[in-house]
Amino acid sequence: MPLDIVPSVCPHDCPSACALDVERIKPAPAKAGGYSLGRVRGAVAQDYTLGVVCAKVSRYAERQHHPERLSQPLRRVGEKGRGVDAFRPISWDDALDEVAEALTHATQRHGAETVWPYYYAGTMGLVQRDGINRLRHAMRYSREDLTICNALSDAGWCAGVGAKRGVDGREIAKSDLIVVWGGNPVSTQINVMTHIAAARRERGAKLVVVDPYRTATAARADLHLAPLPGTDGALACAVMHVLFKEGYADRAYMARYTDDPAGLEAHLKIRDPAWAAAITGLPKDEIVDFARLYGSTRRSYIRVGYGFSRSRNGSAQLFAVSCLPAVTGAWAHEGGGALYSNLGLVEIDHTLIEGLDRLDPSIRMLDQSRIGPVLTGDARDLGNGPPVTALFVQNTNPMVVAPESRLVHRGFARSDLFVCVHEQFMTETAAMADIVLPATTFLEHDDLYLGGAHTYLQLGRAVLPAHAECRSNHDVINGLATRLGAHHPGFAMSAVELIDRTLRLSGLPGVADFPQGGRLDCCPPFATGHFLDGFPQPDRKFHFRADWRAIGPQYARLPAFPDHVAAIDDGDPERPFRLVAAPSRSFLNTSFNNTPSSIAREGRPTALVHPEALKELRLADGDRVRIGNRQGNLVVHARGFAGMQKRVVIVEGLWPNHAFEEGIGINLLTSADPGLPRGGAVFHDTSVWLSPA
Numbered sequence: 001m002p003l004d005i006v007p008s009v010c011p012h013d014c015p016s017a018c019a020l021d022v023e024r025i026k027p028a029p030a031k032a033g034g035y036s037l038g039r040v041r042g043a044v045a046q047d048y049t050l051g052v053v054c055a056k057v058s059r060y061a062e063r064q065h066h067p068e069r070l071s072q073p074l075r076r077v078g079e080k081g082r083g084v085d086a087f088r089p090i091s092w093d094d095a096l097d098e099v100a101e102a103l104t105h106a107t108q109r110h111g112a113e114t115v116w117p118y119y120y121a122g123t124m125g126l127v128q129r130d131g132i133n134r135l136r137h138a139m140r141y142s143r144e145d146l147t148i149c150n151a152l153s154d155a156g157w158c159a160g161v162g163a164k165r166g167v168d169g170r171e172i173a174k175s176d177l178i179v180v181w182g183g184n185p186v187s188t189q190i191n192v193m194t195h196i197a198a199a200r201r202e203r204g205a206k207l208v209v210v211d212p213y214r215t216a217t218a219a220r221a222d223l224h225l226a227p228l229p230g231t232d233g234a235l236a237c238a239v240m241h242v243l244f245k246e247g248y249a250d251r252a253y254m255a256r257y258t259d260d261p262a263g264l265e266a267h268l269k270i271r272d273p274a275w276a277a278a279i280t281g282l283p284k285d286e287i288v289d290f291a292r293l294y295g296s297t298r299r300s301y302i303r304v305g306y307g308f309s310r311s312r313n314g315s316a317q318l319f320a321v322s323c324l325p326a327v328t329g330a331w332a333h334e335g336g337g338a339l340y341s342n343l344g345l346v347e348i349d350h351t352l353i354e355g356l357d358r359l360d361p362s363i364r365m366l367d368q369s370r371i372g373p374v375l376t377g378d379a380r381d382l383g384n385g386p387p388v389t390a391l392f393v394q395n396t397n398p399m400v401v402a403p404e405s406r407l408v409h410r411g412f413a414r415s416d417l418f419v420c421v422h423e424q425f426m427t428e429t430a431a432m433a434d435i436v437l438p439a440t441t442f443l444e445h446d447d448l449y450l451g452g453a454h455t456y457l458q459l460g461r462a463v464l465p466a467h468a469e470c471r472s473n474h475d476v477i478n479g480l481a482t483r484l485g486a487h488h489p490g491f492a493m494s495a496v497e498l499i500d501r502t503l504r505l506s507g508l509p510g511v512a513d514f515p516q517g518g519r520l521d522c523c524p525p526f527a528t529g530h531f532l533d534g535f536p537q538p539d540r541k542f543h544f545r546a547d548w549r550a551i552g553p554q555y556a557r558l559p560a561f562p563d564h565v566a567a568i569d570d571g572d573p574e575r576p577f578r579l580v581a582a583p584s585r586s587f588l589n590t591s592f593n594n595t596p597s598s599i600a601r602e603g604r605p606t607a608l609v610h611p612e613a614l615k616e617l618r619l620a621d622g623d624r625v626r627i628g629n630r631q632g633n634l635v636v637h638a639r640g641f642a643g644m645q646k647r648v649v650i651v652e653g654l655w656p657n658h659a660f661e662e663g664i665g666i667n668l669l670t671s672a673d674p675g676l677p678r679g680g681a682v683f684h685d686t687s688v689w690l691s692p693a
């Protein structure tokens with residue numbers, strides 16, 4: 001069968017934003033129908049992706065041609081939550097008319113803020129992800145505070161560095177020591193491992209992993225430190241204590257590039273390895289060994305993950321880690337420094353896509369991580385505003401991914417709540433909707449992608465015809481805007497026109513002038529990438545003294561200097577275990593948790609429990625264990641795993657709710673408490689009890 005290979009970009013919620021080479025299979029002449037999808041490979045020509053993608057995306061045909069993909073608009077005629085059987089097909093015109101009518105009716109009763117367009121990063125493309133904001137602002141609907149993934153980590157990184165950028169990920173290959181801190185790239189960002197492998201092969205570089213459990217990445221490390229969850233700030237402080245005490249601190253660098261090295265040194269005097277050992281549970285000598293290795297390596301590169309920021313003190317933890325290369329001056333060296341994300345590298349003018357010229361900052365903002373409390377009428381969230389009585393959802397699945405699932409489920413079950421979900425599959429959120437609209441995949445629409453892990457801006461063009469009656473997010477937003485009487489130039493443009501105009505407004509080449517293959521490398525010069533011409537702070541210095549007050553309203557509990565902030569859910573005799581709801585290798589949030597190969601690889605919801613703890617519970621591998629706290633409890637199967645401290649329990653996911661015996665998943669146990677200082681979901685900051693089920 002004839003086959004061609006076309007460029008594309010992975011749109012999933014992953015920093016790698018891989019450049020793809022997509023096999024397109026043309027139908028045989030005698031057969032009707034459009035192209036179908038063959039293999040998906042990493043593009044060799046893009047030198048961050050370097051031909052490598054994760055297994056789940058390489059098998060994208062499973063998802064693209066999945067028999068359960070939604071194919072037509074649906075109206076619910078049966079019970080909420082039952083699934084496809086509870087819906088009947090309707091036409092697009094009828095579906096959009098009904099949605100527009102429902103939003104209008106809700107607005108007439110309660111005011112525009114009663115409508116909450118709710119979205120996240122099911123696609124990372126700027127047009128198809130963020131266009132919902134154009135409708136929101138044009139209609140004066142409630143705003144959404146995008147806290148669920150990076151509010152804590154952004155706050156922590158920007159406290160010191162000042163902007164969301166760091167040293168080019170390709171420089172990992174030129175490092176002599178790579179520290180992967182709070183991430184598991186073997187499972188979640190495979191390209192990082194490509195560059196680490198090059199550094200090990202060509203330079204004999206060492207790999208250190210800091211993670212509360214022995215992940216697949218940690219298993220490949222020369223040194224794995226496994227602190228208790230929520231204690232990485234203490235570890236970072238003790239490492240810096242050793243750096244100062246043993247002469248590894250680069251005082252000339254600090255004098256030139258940082259704000260208060262003397263203040264930091266004095267602050268760290270009492271934060272020694274013994275102090276950190278008591279907090280982190282790590283052996284004192286291990287902390288010292290790590291500090292000496294880090295301090296004695298000029299080309300040391302910290303790849304900061306998101307994991308250790310998913311904690312009430314996550315900003316403070318990440319800030320503390322970001323201080324390390326400023327103490328040793330590693331930022332100044334090729335292959336040295338750190339990277340959290342490069343999403344702030346390219347300045348894109350979002351006005352046209354998001355309708356920012358219609359944004360009224362007096363309109364209330366609701367925290368996406370607190371959708372459970374919001375939908376159940378928590379006055380802390382709603383303020384003096386109306387209840388949310390209409391939701392329009394794109395690119396996310398809050399019935400599974402949002403914390404405090406019990407509240408989320410209760411909220412979606414409200415009979416007075418109208419819900420429209422635009423989705424690729426009948427997710428558990430879609431099953432609660434009144435109207436479900438079928439959505440295109442990234443292979444079927446046009447978009448523009450930034451990458452957190454690299455420096456490329458990439459165009460992804462439609463390479464396959466839309467499945468059945470599926471429509472893109474952009475088309476649906478424009479269709480609703482017409483019916484609702486919303487006005488904005490962006491509603492009259494195609495996705496490509498919007499991309500082209502946005503690029504030009506941003507001072508970048510337009511679509512026709514973009515490089516062949518759609519990949520524009522925006523890597524800054526060495527001095528800028530390494531902050532040798534100053535950090536992006538008002539005084540051009542890295543800040544050891546964080547100005548938390550400028551970052552968020554809940555700043556009072558955060559100390560200026562890096563520290564361990566004891567704001568975590570550290571348990572008590574009734575809840576002695578610390579649960580980390582970590583990402584699995586074969587799922588990405590809830591994407592791919594319905595593809596056969598991913599399910600086969602992951603098996604079933606499983607708790608990794610330390611073998612000694614398992615024995616004390618009189619349980620063996622494969623036994624059912626009940627995990628609980630004040631929010632509820634659920635049953636999973638236990639597996640003995642010695643690669644962590646005895647108090648730690650790991651449940652990887654995200655599994656659908658229906659994969660659990662009692663129909664509710666791991667976020668039953670996680671809290672919707674906002675992290676400090678400006679919100680953020682605290683998925684890895686949960687104390688629990690265990691008992692035999």
Ligand code: SF4
Nearest residue numbers: 010014017018054057
């Ligand atoms: S590693 Fe991330 S960006 Fe790359 S293909 Fe997999 S999910 Fe997509």
